[in-house]
Amino acid sequence: MRKTRQDEILHDHNGDEIDRRGFLQCMAWAGTGALCVMQGGVLKSFSMSRVAKMDAKKMTGELSFVQISDSHMGFNKPANPDVGRTLKAAVDKINGLIKPPEFLIHTGDISHLSKPEEFDTVDQILKGASAKEVFYVPGEHDVLNDDGKQYLERYGKGTKGAGWYSFDKKGVHFMGLVNVLNLKAGGLGTLGREQLEWMEDDVKHLKSSTPIVVFAHIPLWSVYPEWGWGTEESAQGLAYLKKFGSVTVLNGHIHQTMQKVEGNVTFHTAMSTAFPQPAPGKAASPGPMKVPAEQLKSVLGITEVNHVQGQHALAVVDSTLG
Amino acid sequence: MIKGSSVRSAGLSVVFAMILLSAGSPNGAANAQQVVPATVEVKIDNFSFGPATVTVAVGTMVTWTNRDDIPHTIVSTDDPKAFKSKVLDTDEKFSYTFAKPGTYPYFCSVHPKMTGTVVVK
Numbered sequence: 437m438r439k440t441r442q443d444e445i446l447h448d449h450n451g452d453e454i455d456r457r458g459f460l461q462c463m464a465w466a467g468t469g470a471l472c473v474m475q476g477g478v479l480k481s482f483s484m485s486r487v488a489k490m491d492a493k494k495m496t497g498e499l500s501f502v503q504i505s506d507s508h509m510g511f512n513k514p515a516n517p518d519v520g521r522t523l524k525a526a527v528d529k530i531n532g533l534i535k536p537p538e539f540l541i542h543t544g545d546i547s548h549l550s551k552p553e554e555f556d557t558v559d560q561i562l563k564g565a566s567a568k569e570v571f572y573v574p575g576e577h578d579v580l581n582d583d584g585k586q587y588l589e590r591y592g593k594g595t596k597g598a599g600w601y602s603f604d605k606k607g608v609h610f611m612g613l614v615n616v617l618n619l620k621a622g623g624l625g626t627l628g629r630e631q632l633e634w635m636e637d638d639v640k641h642l643k644s645s646t647p648i649v650v651f652a653h654i655p656l657w658s659v660y661p662e663w664g665w666g667t668e669e670s671a672q673g674l675a676y677l678k679k680f681g682s683v684t685v686l687n688g689h690i691h692q693t694m695q696k697v698e699g700n701v702t703f704h705t706a707m708s709t710a711f712p713q714p715a716p717g718k719a720a721s722p723g724p725m726k727v728p729a730e731q732l733k734s735v736l737g738i739t740e741v742n743h744v745q746g747q748h749a750l751a752v753v754d755s756t757l758g
Numbered sequence: 759m760i761k762g763s764s765v766r767s768a769g770l771s772v773v774f775a776m777i778l779l780s781a782g783s784p785n786g787a788a789n790a791q792q793v794v795p796a797t798v799e800v801k802i803d804n805f806s807f808g809p810a811t812v813t814v815a816v817g818t819m820v821t822w823t824n825r826d827d828i829p830h831t832i833v834s835t836d837d838p839k840a841f842k843s844k845v846l847d848t849d850e851k852f853s854y855t856f857a858k859p860g861t862y863p864y865f866c867s868v869h870p871k872m873t874g875t876v877v878v879k
Contacts, residue, residue, distance in 0.1 A: 580845040621835040621865035664871040721804035
């Protein structure tokens with residue numbers, strides 16, 4: 437990995453085919469969100485904390501969008517008694533971008549307890565974003581008590597099954613997946629047979645040169661199974677994407693950034709806008725990490741993500757895709 | 759091992775002594791006549807059920823308390839489900855009275871790595 441600027445990371449996979457073939461590349465994640473820019477088939481990302489200071493040319497591409505995740509509206513305990521405020525801070529950063537993103541992706545845990553007013557609050561805050569279009573996938577906190585019925589009513593228009601769907605933007609094929617329902621005792625996130633069949637069918641007609649972006653709440657790679665940080669059939673799902681030269685997987689759930697490149701697939705997890713969670717195995721449980729109030733913003737990631745933390749976490753995970 | 763077993767027998771002696779005391783007290787007879795269902799507490803801390811396995815008598819009410827900052831559920835893994843709680847926020851409780859003998863595995867449907875068992879004898 438070559439660090440080019442404080443908030444920009446370009447992966448330089450010397451000796452492998454990835455860079456030369458112009459695959460989507462990995463992104464740097466920091467702050468409460470990340471800006472993703474497609475340039476010549478290369479997906480770059482920039483933390484939103486310092487974007488204002490950066491060269492505008494670097495950030496204008498063929499397609500740009502922002503991923504936010506894990507807003508946990510309704511959570512009110514240490515380290516963040518006001519998750520609305522930090523979500524608004526994320527919106528402010530989005531709105532401060534030189535090139536406004538075309539849309540937002542929210543990778544789930546919109547709410548903390550699936551309460552209608554929690555979803556309403558997030559909807560209201562995100563209306564303040566310059567990008568009006570938001571693509572959601574549910575987190576496990578969004579489908580409590582009703583197996584996702586309310587989520588589907590709110591966000592499921594035009595989706596299939598439990599809320600999965602795909603769309604195309606400027607030649608990039610996006611697939612929003614649901615892996616937080618019908619979880620089995622002792623297991624991980626799950627996609628289920630119906631969704632897997634849909635995935636296979638959904639990409640059949642696409643040329644192998646089409647860049648693919650897959651987004652889902654729980655990581656689609658084995659980050660830390662001991663804490664449930666993985667998805668049962670992710671290998672099977674990603675096998676359907678083998679023919680594509682460029683696959684980028686965007687996840688949330690673990691409230692910290694991690695990156696991994698495996699063959700044609702680049703995996704990323706985003707930070708939460710609400711509270712941090714410990715690195716895998718570094719605490720008794722994956723519960724919220726408590727930090728002093730004055731440190732909250734920094735623990736949400738503005739400076740910590742794009743170098744040591746992310747790399748270290750990758751080393752800890754050390755799991756194959758399957 | 760030796761140390762462990764001696765500790766255990768010491769504990770049993772204490773329990774035995776308490777039973778004797780109870781039986782010998784003036785309230786002993788009254789207590790014996792009361793039909794108060796036994797209760798057992800299971801605490802949820804750090805994404806785990808403690809104790810993960812409880813063995814109880816038929817008719818015992820088991821109460822789970824969520825002491826985490828994150829919501830959890832208590833859901834039977836049997837089909838059909840013997841019991842299923844609503845989501846429990848911090849300090850919320852769920853109780854279920856076990857009327858029949860058997861082994862009742864359960865888990866948190868939000869965090870399925872969290873599993874536990876109630877054995878009813």
